[in-house]
Amino acid sequence: MKKKQFKTLYPRNIETVNGRPLDYCGIRCSMEVLGGKWKLLIVAELFKNKKRYSELKRSIPEISEKMLISSLQELEHHNIVVRTVVEAIPPQVEYSLSKYGQSVRPVLETLFGWGESHIKKHSDKIFH
């Protein structure tokens, strides 16, 4: 078994922070950790409640198992979600937000809010 490789955090050295405007690094870092098609949706689900793997699958039926598991693993790697194995038959694995994961809430809310109002603003164009 080879170890999973996760992306290293942007930036790689402190000079990058000083050499570039900080916003550049901050935004990039957020995108690296929370970006991608599914991660924030998973986090949103976990804000509602901790969920088992199969419950998450049912909550977000469009996601493939590969993306679900790899997103969860990356989020766990970044200490945003916590994976708990419950000894039971059949096996149960629970995913929940870590304390640190709670800090993602404002990101989620702002993005959700902006997108929602964007949809409303343009709903006439979309739905003619």
Add this chain to the structure above:
Amino acid sequence: MKKKQFKTLYPRNIETVNGRPLDYCGIRCSMEVLGGKWKLLIVAELFKNKKRYSELKRSIPEISEKMLISSLQELEHHNIVVRTVVEAIPPQVEYSLSKYGQSVRPVLETLFGWGESHIKKHSDKIFH
């Protein structure tokens, strides 16, 4: 000349909004309009000041011309940036945030803030 195709706004029909939790659509929409490697960085630059094409290029030297122009065009398409041609020699094209574009500020700030604090929190791990 064929017309540029821009992604249609998520979701495509109103049922999707009702059929899924709203956060799903809101987040997806935000990602569709503001996502990608460069768009938010460009918007961040334009929050500092309106800038000419070549100034943007200098501000974000890592970006390729292709990505710069296509990001700008998509942002213009979504009415977030405004493109103004200044009749002059050599030609000048100014890009600035639209009024609507100003509404992106909280998104930018939250993402920047979270990423920045994430970098700080993990700076020991990154830079040991």
Add this chain to the structure above:
DNA sequence: ATACCTACTTACTAAAATGTTAGTGCCCTA
């Protein structure tokens, strides 16, 4: 005459992200 400036466009390539399909081992139920 040559090179460079401006703001782009086009064609092509490479890399990254995501999707598909099948399979694992354990146990349970019909």
Add this chain to the structure above:
DNA sequence: TAGGGCACTAACATTTTAGTAAGTAGGTAT
């Protein structure tokens, strides 16, 4: 004993995104 739920993993294919390199056209500076 056949099939299904559970929580995954692995190999491979496809799609999406981003990067590279060259070209355009009018003008200026050397």
